[in-house]
Amino acid sequence: MSEATGKRAPKTDAGKAPVLGRRERNKQEKLSRILVAARDLFAAKGFAETTTQEIAERADIGTGTLFLYARSKEDLLILVFKDEMIQTSRTAINKVSPDAPLVDQLMQVFGAMIAYHNRDLPLARALIREITILSHPERSKDVRALMRIIYSGISDIVIGASKREKIRTDLDLTLVGETFFGIYYVGLIGWLNGYISKQAFLKTLRAKLSLATDGLRVGKPATPRGSKASGSPKS
Amino acid sequence: MSEATGKRAPKTDAGKAPVLGRRERNKQEKLSRILVAARDLFAAKGFAETTTQEIAERADIGTGTLFLYARSKEDLLILVFKDEMIQTSRTAINKVSPDAPLVDQLMQVFGAMIAYHNRDLPLARALIREITILSHPERSKDVRALMRIIYSGISDIVIGASKREKIRTDLDLTLVGETFFGIYYVGLIGWLNGYISKQAFLKTLRAKLSLATDGLRVGKPATPRGSKASGSPKS
DNA sequence: TTTCATTTATGACTACAATCATTTTTAAAT
DNA sequence: ATTTAAAAATGATTGTAGTCATAAATGAAA
Numbered sequence: 123m124s125e126a127t128g129k130r131a132p133k134t135d136a137g138k139a140p141v142l143g144r145r146e147r148n149k150q151e152k153l154s155r156i157l158v159a160a161r162d163l164f165a166a167k168g169f170a171e172t173t174t175q176e177i178a179e180r181a182d183i184g185t186g187t188l189f190l191y192a193r194s195k196e197d198l199l200i201l202v203f204k205d206e207m208i209q210t211s212r213t214a215i216n217k218v219s220p221d222a223p224l225v226d227q228l229m230q231v232f233g234a235m236i237a238y239h240n241r242d243l244p245l246a247r248a249l250i251r252e253i254t255i256l257s258h259p260e261r262s263k264d265v266r267a268l269m270r271i272i273y274s275g276i277s278d279i280v281i282g283a284s285k286r287e288k289i290r291t292d293l294d295l296t297l298v299g300e301t302f303f304g305i306y307y308v309g310l311i312g313w314l315n316g317y318i319s320k321q322a323f324l325k326t327l328r329a330k331l332s333l334a335t336d337g338l339r340v341g342k343p344a345t346p347r348g349s350k351a352s353g354s355p356k357s
Numbered sequence: 358m359s360e361a362t363g364k365r366a367p368k369t370d371a372g373k374a375p376v377l378g379r380r381e382r383n384k385q386e387k388l389s390r391i392l393v394a395a396r397d398l399f400a401a402k403g404f405a406e407t408t409t410q411e412i413a414e415r416a417d418i419g420t421g422t423l424f425l426y427a428r429s430k431e432d433l434l435i436l437v438f439k440d441e442m443i444q445t446s447r448t449a450i451n452k453v454s455p456d457a458p459l460v461d462q463l464m465q466v467f468g469a470m471i472a473y474h475n476r477d478l479p480l481a482r483a484l485i486r487e488i489t490i491l492s493h494p495e496r497s498k499d500v501r502a503l504m505r506i507i508y509s510g511i512s513d514i515v516i517g518a519s520k521r522e523k524i525r526t527d528l529d530l531t532l533v534g535e536t537f538f539g540i541y542y543v544g545l546i547g548w549l550n551g552y553i554s555k556q557a558f559l560k561t562l563r564a565k566l567s568l569a570t571d572g573l574r575v576g577k578p579a580t581p582r583g584s585k586a587s588g589s590p591k592s
Numbered sequence: 593t594t595t596c597a598t599t600t601a602t603g604a605c606t607a608c609a610a611t612c613a614t615t616t617t618t619a620a621a622t
Numbered sequence: 623a624t625t626t627a628a629a630a631a632t633g634a635t636t637g638t639a640g641t642c643a644t645a646a647a648t649g650a651a652a
Binding site: 149183184186187222 | 604
């Protein structure tokens with residue numbers, strides 16, 4: 123979607139119906155062929171082992187044409203998988219058991235993402251590498267869209283949980299979402315780099331989420347959140 | 358250190374004094390020239406703009422020789438900067454104000470790391486990209502060493518804080534370190550990708566660390582940590 | 593239909609990371 | 623000193639991502 127466009131509809135199209143001209147349709151069709159070819163080859167041979175020549179050949183376009191649709195091979199990777207990742211996240215969030223404890227719900231969401239990456243670890247490594255630090259800034263929009271979906275999904279889960287568990291109501295939920303996601307992300311990286319097993323990852327992830335949920339402190343929160351730093355601690 | 362070695366000392370060296378043979382010394386010296394050349398060029402021209410040819414030329418070695426000392430250009434990047442990053446982390450941890458609140462102490466540590474990366478953002482991007490997903494698994498040892506230093510540093514800070522603030526004593530401190538680091542890392546990525554300003558990064562980082570420290574819950578911890586999941590919640 | 597400007601496509605070409613067959617160096621053994 | 627085996631160095635060569643000058647296609651205007 124929204125790829126390699128940039129031209130307005132012909133003047134004859136006065137209404138807002140998306141009647142694309144032949145030119146635009148050709149482009150869309152070509153992009154689609156590229157994405158299918160790339161996805162198939164990445165899955166079959168792996169990202170590193172697939173050459174852009176092969177992709178172009180299979181998509182039945184010239185070598186140079188490929189780079190009219192993706193800025194680089196890495197860019198193509200994001201282009202191919204972003205929708206799938208967004209869909210995976212959306213589905214994971216929607217499937218959450220409505221009455222389960224917060225930490226269980228979070229584990230359901232992150233567990234679905236982990237299962238997704240588990241299907242093809244080398245591919246997951248390539249994807250996370252590129253998502254983490256983009257080689258081309260224009261793809262920011264897509265990554266941020268994915269992040270927004272995840273963060274707002276987590277926020278919603280926390281809101282839902284706050285009606286069942288004792289949760290502070292004065293929180294900036296975006297921060298909460300980012301905190302949980304950060305815990306997940308570093309664990310994911312450790313797993314993908316082979317520092318820990320999947321099982322250990324899942325186990326420590328749950329422990330860390332509990333930790334972040336319960337907090338470190340023994341008593342009630344010391345900082346009265348909302349304004350600057352430091353206030354009058356001591357219980 | 359410990360780079361491109363693998364040969365035992367000559368038999369004449371019966372003791373364990375590190376009297377390196379000429380061969381070993383030559384290799385060390387060559388490696389040193391490579392690292393200096395690479396560091397200078399990366400700093401002057403940037404990582405992407407520096408060619409391995411240039412590095413080899415400046416180090417006064419053949420093109421192929423370079424790859425006897427580093428598996429790839431990215432590998433070289435880690436080789437060049439790992440000691441510096443370890444040193445930065447160590448120093449940051451040691452410099453922490455001993456009596457400051459926990460969150461302030463954590464901000465001192467992460468702030469030092471942020472300042473380090475702030476000196477050269479494109480280089481920081483390249484470094485974080487490679488550290489996050491290694492292109493060569495043998496470099497794992499170096500990255501894990503860096504992580505261990507950071508995690509244990511954070512653990513120590515939490516231990517110190519537990520004597521001044523009300524902090525649970527039954528925590529797995531490694532998990533705590535990883536949690537705080539995860540919060541930092543995702544923020545760092547957001548900053549390096551230009552999603553947020555440095556100022557916003559610092560501000561939200563503090564907020565998230567407070568959040569993780571205080572926890573989400575209103576009352577005392579609900580889960581009796583230590584064993585499986587779920588127990589008998591409800592206050 | 594023909595003209596013309598603009599967009600899109602193409603593949604020969606370039607630049608560069610990384611390899612590898614060959615050569616050189618090293619140091620131990622004789 | 624000479625031989626020999628192993629280690630290290632080398633640069634010509636290779637594979638591939640990405641570019642760019644040129645060509646083809648498109649559609650609006652005449």
